[in-house]
Amino acid sequence: MARGKKRKGSKSPQNGVSNFDAKKNKNHNLQKNVSRSASLMSLPSSNGSVKSSNKPMVNEEQSIGVRIKPIFVQGNLVTVRNIISNIVLKIKPTLKCAGKAVQINCSNSADKNTIITKLRSQQIQFHTFTEIVEKKQIIVLKGFYSDSIENIKDILNQAGLTVSSIRAIVKNDDSAIYAIQFAQSISLKSLNHNHRVIDSVVVRWEPLDRSKKRPTQCYRCQQFGHASVNCGYQVRCVKCLESHEPGACKRTSREGTAKCVNCDGDHAANYKGCQAFKKYQEKLEANAKPKKKGTSSRFSAQTRINAIRDQVSDDDFPQLNMSDNPRPTLFNNSSSRPSYSVVTKKDNPLFAKFEEAFAIWNAHSIGNKICELTSFIDNHHLDIVLVSETWTNDNSKIHISNFAQYRINRDHGGVLILIRSNISHKFHSSISLSYAEAISICVCSFTSSVIYCSPSATRKQTLDFFVKVSSLPGPHLIGGDFNAKHTAWNNVNSDNKGKDIFKLFSSKSFSFHAPDDFTHISYHGTQSCLDFGISRHIYGISQFKVVNELSSDHLPILFDIACADSTNSNDFNFCFSKINWKKVFRIVSNECTKISYSLIENKDIDLCVRKIELLVKAVIDSSVPKIKKRCSNYVYSAEISFLISQRNNFRNKYKRSLLPHYRSCYYQLNRLIKKLTSQHKLSLFREKISEINRKDGSFIPNL
Incomplete structure (x- = not known):
């Protein structure tokens, strides 16, 4: 094969190879290069002799970056060196002084096991740690009925799951929560995908919350920092100062005083108020590595949240500052076009052209996000918002000041168009199916539609729906959640639905508009672009831009369209x-x-x-x-805006990890935001009341 030519079928990282595949190929090539370099060390020379390199052979565990846990032996350096020198090993370990102990660093697990066997046979005191590959994974089982541990283990074995141990965390009469220890090869994702039903019961698999984990204490020697499985010290009793096996203590009742082997106090060795335990805990906190600069830390965010909560009161609340975020106008000195808002409707009526600010967003239930959406509209000065997957019904109330709304209600679906009341428009048509819906209005000189197609719709149903949507004549703008993937709107791969949509709209002279970033994050962390826009015979559409705001698994999209002035002068x-x-x-x-x-x-x-x-x-x-008309000029303060961003971060983290800690943080922040918002509005109302002058007749004394 000629040099410089690519092999047929090969793919570069830029052409469809994911990060996981690239990392896998990198590790494979690394092992391949190591074996190749090892074989080159013993190549025969021209005279038939074998060439040997001065460099040592590369160990297999070293080549893949596995670090063996050290062994800590009580004694001096000379004694430990003499013991190690009498043991036959593949590679000699390195020794290092670690306080009153000697640290032994092995290159492979076989040498480590040989040293441990030798130390146990000579009754030399030591301790070590369990290797990462030998650790058992613990996963929490929820939603299963209460039964004995033996029966639960038999049921899981019949389901094809190899269980090491089971422990009941919470046990009630009807249901229980179990902590199950599996092999390392079993992942949480495979359990949720293949074992959602156990013995005809729908269950939930969740990771074990280790945020409240205490420091490790050995049940053998009662010291801290290692487990009894890896302990080679003398056995010490947890209740007295003698050295005997567990269960052989003479103190069988609560009479008398217990003694601690760690601090000689009048308590048991596993007492958490022990002075030795407190000193060890302080040592761990002092040696804890800080977070790298630039990475997000929930602890720093929580610190700021607590500081805001402590400073807030009904009488002393941060004042509203309207000068921090001025409304952009056409008279800016900057030569670049203002982003997403050009105020010519009231400030500059002499201009015959202006730009409408649009937004496309999948709300994933809009019921509890009205206040957040209102703030988003005010911050970006939006004129038209195309909202999909609203999850509304006939009793749902959606009110945003100075905005007219057109919507179709459906559970786990629904669409909504919000348009400013001073923009001339009228209703055009609507399409409502059991799996998709679309609604259209006439604004300016074109038709604007918002669509939502359910991911459960079949390929034929999806195509039939978009045939109806594309049949509207004249200039047309379509935006929403298509639930289809294609490279035309910046996806890595194309599915069958995306290919059908691309072929249909391309044949009818439509143009595709999509942002450069992803718009959707699935529960498994997969990033894709499902929200975009399609237009026909509409010119002056700006670049689509994704903003990381609003609480949903979809990110909103902002863009502008230059069109003729169609505002109503009626106020x-x-x-x-x-x-x-x-x-x-x-x-x-x-x-x-x-x-x-x-x-x-x-x-x-x-x-x-x-x-x-x-x-x-x-x-x-x-x-x-x-x-x-009544207009609302309420703007969130900087503190509340920060809390909203932190709440959104916790919501996204919970969707990706399903940890209950993130869910509880989200609910706590949501309650705090509602409380602070009501207090802020009350303080603004008090300010307005205090500014009213009773002498000039603006306030009625008898009111």
């Missing part, structure tokens, strides 16, 4: 509850006789519809009283 709303029905009846009876109902061609239908629209508008303008 009021209509109060339909106080409509004058007599005036409505009089106007309708007089104007209906002027409408021609000779519907022969399509243009006659359009003309009739246009006349009816003008009639309805005239009726509303003349018979419905107008009320001034």
